[in-house]
Amino acid sequence: MMRFALQARFTLSGDVSGLTKEFEKFIAETNESILKKGPEKLAVIEKYAIEKGTLSLFITSEGTLRPHNALLQIKNALSKDLGKTHHVGVRGITIENYMISFDLAHEPLKEVTIPFAEVKIQGKQATMVLSDVSEEFLRRNYIDRMMNRVKEKVENQYYEGKAEFWKLIWKSKEKPSIWTQDPTEQMESLGWLKQGPTKGKWFYRPQAAAILKTMEHIAIKEVLEPLGFQEVIESHIKPFEIWLKTGHMEGMPYEFYYVAEPKTRDAKDWERFIDLTKITKEVPVEELQKNLSAPTAGICYAQCPMIYWSFKGKTIAETSLPVSVYDKTAISARYESGGRHGIERVDEFHRIEPVYIGTREQLLSLREKLLERYKHVFNDIFDLEWRMAWVTPWYMQQAGKIADEGTQDTGTIDFEAYMPYRGTRQDSEWLEFQNLSILGDKYITAFNIKAQKSVLWSGCSGIGLERWTTAFLAQKGLDPKSWPDGFKKYLQNLPEGIQFL
């Protein structure tokens, strides 16, 4: 059950205390017209009062027409009425008090708060109280989103800590382990890799660089080119507008690296900054902050949002379907905080992201082909021990939502590799080294992408080069002599590197 009770005051341009009759009529008519549809009451003006230049209204409803929406309609009607007959205008609306009660699916497990309102919950009944709300606030649909946010917060309390959905699809044979070392640690001690210079970033010396770039080469030659994927190059700086559309902005704002531009490029405005830097040989932080604009973008998190953006508002020719493109240029950054480990859990990484747009049938068929090519790489070239599982769809995870089950059509498949250095096959966590999703029309709708005739779906697959590298090395070791022949065809010998004393 929903109940809305709104106390509002219209400010008028003249004294209307003499118009008692007229207002009585206006209120009665409004209750019978705007607030009624056929015999059904949508909302009701329960009380009203006029005093000099103000009209106070108390409107209630059970939700069919929400009073804040009714209010804007009443304002229009009143303006018309008073304007015509008495040359009085409506100057503005103040919502003095707005109480909204609605049902929840579950009782909350702990307190729920949101901005702009007091929230009280008794059992499954939530009550939001707002005071001094502006007309603008009403117009912008905030109220509906606030109700949704309260419901969502309660639901999330039930999902928190719940195991994610995971269902095995396929599993390779067990493969004998060549070693049980952590490949990052070993590469670091051999000088192939160097940590830093900032947290969760790595410097790849020639040996490690050669392996990572071989992974890229294999993905392109064995998966993407055979399937006709075309390369695109996107910017690695993502404006908030794109993340607002995809849901990333509200989903994981604490995982972004943010980008701030100088307020001006005029050296004059930076003179003090430069003086202080030259004199102190340190960066004057306060002076820097003064010279920077607030961030309006961040470093790439996933590549697909900008690929969708590149199709925004476009109508794709049927002959170009399915569109299959990939970006391998944009570098991705995620603020990992405590979770960093080796090159497999880092703040900066390199990913090839294939994106496909087409009909449901086209994408289901493309998924089969992609799976076949991936299997070829992981079985025939890497000789990996790995498995595939349906998991919580990628975009739902990313928007902070949790799904209960993947379907055969849309959803995400995770590719996981056994990591001998982490322990036994049964008890250790396997590494997610790849994924593949079909996402339905979520992003197609968000970016208003159309085809001549077809109904479009989209999907993407994340090929994480650091993940491929670690999965392969964790099982196959660092000595090229022990590597499978399929891989040796791509990388027989490591570069010499640089010797240090």
Next chain:
Amino acid sequence: MMRFALQARFTLSGDVSGLTKEFEKFIAETNESILKKGPEKLAVIEKYAIEKGTLSLFITSEGTLRPHNALLQIKNALSKDLGKTHHVGVRGITIENYMISFDLAHEPLKEVTIPFAEVKIQGKQATMVLSDVSEEFLRRNYIDRMMNRVKEKVENQYYEGKAEFWKLIWKSKEKPSIWTQDPTEQMESLGWLKQGPTKGKWFYRPQAAAILKTMEHIAIKEVLEPLGFQEVIESHIKPFEIWLKTGHMEGMPYEFYYVAEPKTRDAKDWERFIDLTKITKEVPVEELQKNLSAPTAGICYAQCPMIYWSFKGKTIAETSLPVSVYDKTAISARYESGGRHGIERVDEFHRIEPVYIGTREQLLSLREKLLERYKHVFNDIFDLEWRMAWVTPWYMQQAGKIADEGTQDTGTIDFEAYMPYRGTRQDSEWLEFQNLSILGDKYITAFNIKAQKSVLWSGCSGIGLERWTTAFLAQKGLDPKSWPDGFKKYLQNLPEGIQFL
């Protein structure tokens, strides 16, 4: 002529007004010991006064021993003296007033100011007055750097607007122009390129991406691999520490894209941000700022600083010399403001940066080999009309300094291509599409890089893929049929791309 006059006050731990004799002796001795070297007066205590727990000193010097350095020595001597004989300690120093006069090479053309001091200049005589200076300030060498900064600011006034040094080295034959269009505009209208999503960034659809990536491929196959360069992969996020060492931080802070991290990755701390984003569908800027740390890094400006960093403090084996490596992964960003044009002057670009470290002879020889390979690419593969010139060394430009002449050993060579769309060969600006520098020991010293025996120099070369692309297309057009055979061997046909209605 330099003149320093410093008025300081020592705060002592006890009343010393009874020790007139002792202080007379101490001052006389100090004038004869610390402040003298043989017969030469380095500095002089001109006046002193004792009053209860303080000693006031007035020290002058003509610069051989600067009073602020003398002061710290006097403090040590006084502590020793008073401590031993009278159990009185020196608690601290306050510099009440410090006047420093020094000569300038030129009269300033306009006013000069710096932080921490008043600057007055009469003719070629500059006077800096500091008040209430802390001991810490003295210790940190700020004063010497402040004097340098004043001198530098006056010198820069003379260089401002002066034409940069430019001396032609070599020039190709004139080549007939195939067209006179701006390639970016044409590619945009063909849908090969799309602007955005943020200022000065581009989205390369398959046709343009293929050309840009072909440039990368040619640079590697025709220049870097034949010369034995090894690939490394660096982080594209540069901490300020590195830029402080290279001089970038003080040289062009207004050209960086800055990177800010979340203060925490705890979703709880971002709850209000997420609530506001979900309710308003906008990014709450103030709330965001509260949740971000101050920037301590920026996006890659040039790749070489981090390559030098990777060798920091290392001793390189003689057998690894010359070290020749390149990064082609880090994406570079420069805040261009008004100067943006097409894909040749952008805020985000893709560069291969070869870096070489070795003896002078090794680098001079490598330069010849690089020049030969570059000539091969630009003449035999691109069939370009281009030229080479000595210019202001790259690192001096970048640190905001101006050199008068390049030498044969160190310095920068610019590669410039004629851009038919800009006008005639004589009157239009040619595009700098490549450079090559030998930088002597500047970065070797900054990062403390050593070899077993050899004295090391370093250098680098910037291969800007967007610049190669524009130079080539501006002369050769967009139709692969008209491209030179050498280039066609690398890219015969463009990808189909995606058709829109």
